[in-house]
Amino acid sequence: MDPTRSLDLRVDRSSPVPLYFQLSQQLEAAIEHGGLTPGSLLGNEIELAARLGLSRPTVRQAIQSLVDKGLLVRRRGVGTQVVHSQVKRPLELSSLYDDLEAAGQRPATKVLVNTVLPASAAVAVALGVPEGGDVHRVERLRLAHGEPMAYLVNHLPTGLLDLDTEQLEATGLYRLMRSAGITLHSARQSIGARAATAGEAERLKETEGAPLLTMQRTTFDDTGRAVEFGDHIYRPTRYSFEFQLLVRP
Amino acid sequence: MDPTRSLDLRVDRSSPVPLYFQLSQQLEAAIEHGGLTPGSLLGNEIELAARLGLSRPTVRQAIQSLVDKGLLVRRRGVGTQVVHSQVKRPLELSSLYDDLEAAGQRPATKVLVNTVLPASAAVAVALGVPEGGDVHRVERLRLAHGEPMAYLVNHLPTGLLDLDTEQLEATGLYRLMRSAGITLHSARQSIGARAATAGEAERLKETEGAPLLTMQRTTFDDTGRAVEFGDHIYRPTRYSFEFQLLVRP
DNA sequence: AAGTGGTCTAGACCACCCA
DNA sequence: GGGTGGTCTAGACCACTTC
Numbered sequence: 426m427d428p429t430r431s432l433d434l435r436v437d438r439s440s441p442v443p444l445y446f447q448l449s450q451q452l453e454a455a456i457e458h459g460g461l462t463p464g465s466l467l468g469n470e471i472e473l474a475a476r477l478g479l480s481r482p483t484v485r486q487a488i489q490s491l492v493d494k495g496l497l498v499r500r501r502g503v504g505t506q507v508v509h510s511q512v513k514r515p516l517e518l519s520s521l522y523d524d525l526e527a528a529g530q531r532p533a534t535k536v537l538v539n540t541v542l543p544a545s546a547a548v549a550v551a552l553g554v555p556e557g558g559d560v561h562r563v564e565r566l567r568l569a570h571g572e573p574m575a576y577l578v579n580h581l582p583t584g585l586l587d588l589d590t591e592q593l594e595a596t597g598l599y600r601l602m603r604s605a606g607i608t609l610h611s612a613r614q615s616i617g618a619r620a621a622t623a624g625e626a627e628r629l630k631e632t633e634g635a636p637l638l639t640m641q642r643t644t645f646d647d648t649g650r651a652v653e654f655g656d657h658i659y660r661p662t663r664y665s666f667e668f669q670l671l672v673r674p
Numbered sequence: 675m676d677p678t679r680s681l682d683l684r685v686d687r688s689s690p691v692p693l694y695f696q697l698s699q700q701l702e703a704a705i706e707h708g709g710l711t712p713g714s715l716l717g718n719e720i721e722l723a724a725r726l727g728l729s730r731p732t733v734r735q736a737i738q739s740l741v742d743k744g745l746l747v748r749r750r751g752v753g754t755q756v757v758h759s760q761v762k763r764p765l766e767l768s769s770l771y772d773d774l775e776a777a778g779q780r781p782a783t784k785v786l787v788n789t790v791l792p793a794s795a796a797v798a799v800a801l802g803v804p805e806g807g808d809v810h811r812v813e814r815l816r817l818a819h820g821e822p823m824a825y826l827v828n829h830l831p832t833g834l835l836d837l838d839t840e841q842l843e844a845t846g847l848y849r850l851m852r853s854a855g856i857t858l859h860s861a862r863q864s865i866g867a868r869a870a871t872a873g874e875a876e877r878l879k880e881t882e883g884a885p886l887l888t889m890q891r892t893t894f895d896d897t898g899r900a901v902e903f904g905d906h907i908y909r910p911t912r913y914s915f916e917f918q919l920l921v922r923p
Numbered sequence: 924a925a926g927t928g929g930t931c932t933a934g935a936c937c938a939c940c941c942a
Numbered sequence: 943g944g945g946t947g948g949t950c951t952a953g954a955c956c957a958c959t960t961c
Contacts, residue, residue: 441957443930463898469946480932482731485947493742495860498896501947502940508859509898609921610757611744617914618867618887636885638867647747649712649758665866672858690938692949718927729951734928750928751959929957938948 427468432460436477444479448487456496456507463509467497470505495671523597530569534594538564541583548580551643551654559583563593566628573629575659585652602652610647616640616666621658629660636661676717677710685726693728697736705745705756712758716746719754744920771816771846779818783843787813790832797829800892800903808832812842815877822878824908834901851901859896865889865915870907878909885910 432455436447455461467473467488474484488505491497499505525532541559549556561581567574579598581588586605593601602609617639626633638659646652659665681704685696704710716722716737723733737754740746748754774781790808798805810830816823828847830837835854842850851858866888875882887908895901908914 445930471946480934482933483931486930498859499947500940501938502945504946506897508896509894610747611921612919613916614919615914615916616865616887618885618910620885634883636867636869638865638887645758647757648755661867665864667862667864670861670863672860694949720927729953731952732950735949748928749959750957751926753927925959925961927957927959930955932954933951935951936949938946940944940946942943942945 427472428461428465429455429468429473430476434473434477436479445483445486445490448477448479448484449490452487452491453494453496456491461507463507465507466504467506495669523599525567525569525574532574533568533571535566535568536563536590536593537566538562539588539590539593544580548654552580552582552651554582561586561588563588563598565593569663572663573660574663575657576625576628578656580654581652582650598653607652608647609652610645610649612642612644614640614642618661625658629658631660638664638666640666676721677714678704678717678722679725681709683722683726685728694732694735694739697726697728697733698739701736701740702743702745705740710756712756714756715752716754716756744918771849774816774818774823781823782817782820784815784817785812785839785842786815787811788837788839788842793829797903801829801831801900803831810835810837812837812847814842818912821912822909823912824906825874825877827905829903830901831899847902856901857896858901859894859898861891861893863889863891867910874907878907880909887913887915889915 429452432451434448434451436444438444440447452461461467470481470484470488474481477484488497488499492499492505496508497505498508540562542562543557544552544554544560546556548554548560549558552560554560561579561583563577563579563581565577565579567577585607586602588601599609618636619639621629621631621633621635621637623633625631625637626635629637631637638661640655640657640659642653642655642657643651644653644655678701681700683697683700685693687693689696701710710716719730719733719737723730726733737746737748741748741754745757746754747757771781771783789811791811792806793801793803793809795805797803797809798807801809803809810828810832812826812828812830814826814828816826834856835851837850848858867885868888869883870878870880870886872882874880874886875884878886880886887910889904889906889908891902891904891906892900893902893904
């Protein structure tokens with residue numbers, strides 16, 4: 426019992442890293458690497474706090490962060506248990522570029538359009554800018570192994586970001602935004618499907634009428650400004666949306 | 675400044691509802707109803723705590739829960755701000771039934787198959803049960819306004835739940851599971867698209883080759899057991915997946 | 924320099940679960 | 943009844959932002 430006993434947990438009080446974070450990282454690593462097996466009960470919080478020389482609230486904060494990630498479950502009167510695996514990561518604001526890179530696909534991007542033009546009505550509504558005002562428009566073709574995977578149309582407000590075509594081909598849009606100091610906060614997404622038009626079919630090497638996976642997304646920064654509106658189509662034989670959801674308690 | 679001053683916040687110490695929760699509910703209601711407008715800065719935590727007769731950690735817990743919901747943003751050295759709207763709810767483990775009901779569509783369900791049979795290899799892997807062992811299989815057609823919207827195939831382990839056909843037609847599977855005492859914890863989803871087969875087209879009143887939206891989902895309870903595996907197809911002209919994502923800080 | 928949130932402590936009592 | 947997590951207090955010091 427109390428598998429944390431054999432874990433060599435320790436905190437460094439001279440580190441600038443918060444104590445609760447040091448602890449949660451070590452517990453997460455132990456869960457990842459098998460030191461804490463699924464289903465096992467952690468020892469109680471008070472004893473754990475005493476062993477580490479921490480206060481109980483600090484230990485609770487560490488444990489709570491792992492509960493929020495779905496790695497641990499607490500039951501009153503019972504204890505804290507490691508979730509029976511299969512749970513990996515909750516959904517993040519995913520970037521196709523990052524997804525492909527994580528899958529070892531070495532994505533390539535062709536920037537087809539990179540311009541500034543007047544906002545259409547739909548774009549103006551999505552971004553919260555005046556209709557007819559200037560917005561960036563970027564059209565990109567994303568390829569993996571030389572095969573087209575997705576056709577990405579994005580609109581962005583002007584003045585937020587330099588949209589350099591070379592950078593757009595070297596990385597993803599989200600990384601560009603983050604490195605420009607934009608703090609992404611939330612996004613509203615809609616995923617659907619429809620038949621390819623003749624033009625879409627040609628760009629994606631599909632046939633007219635072939636099923637396409639579609640996504641529309643508006644992304645907001647932490648002040649609530651819309652910073653990006655995307656209208657994307659994917660070849661469903663090459664791409665699907667995979668994600669993990671946590672039920673909020 | 676400090677718009678919380680005009681808000682008539684109060685807590686009831688005789689209530690069994692936690693104080694931090696009482697406070698977070700009142701703040702959330704104020705955000706919802708316009709008492710706290712987007713962008714406005716809440717007064718500082720210490721003063722708020724003093725005004726309510728609470729300790730600072732309790733007030734922080736209330737505020738933190740709204741930060742987790744994406745309604746507030748904290749900035750060190752600055753203060754706590756109401757997010758500029760447009761943010762509504764983060765993604766939840768959605769039930770098609772609930773989604774339709776929320777949209778005022780009064781969904782109808784036809785149970786086409788409700789049986790127990792040996793698990794196929796794919797079902798066995800998804801549910802973590804032995805191949806060839808007994809599992810429930812449920813096939814349902816979901817309709818709105820008399821039009822078919824989705825064809826739902828679900829497999830469940832036996833022994834968890836009574837699957838009564840009448841109840842399945844009156845409500846959603848998730849509600850049945852919850853009322854059977856199952857605590858849903860997480861789900862792994864995959865959303866894609868493909869062309870309809872002849873059989874699928876007939877069931878959904880589409881034509882062969884028409885684009886379909888597909889979802890596969892495995893749902894886990896809080897012990898990590900797989901409690902449900904679903905393989906669903908949707909008519910993309912009638913249904914799309916809409917959701918809000920929060921970026922984890 | 925002043926004000927904010929971020930972290931941390933050392934206690935306390937309660938509600939719930941299980942034997 | 944004994945042990946668990948859930949809630950709560952009244953302080954303290956620090957890091958960061960803004961002026």
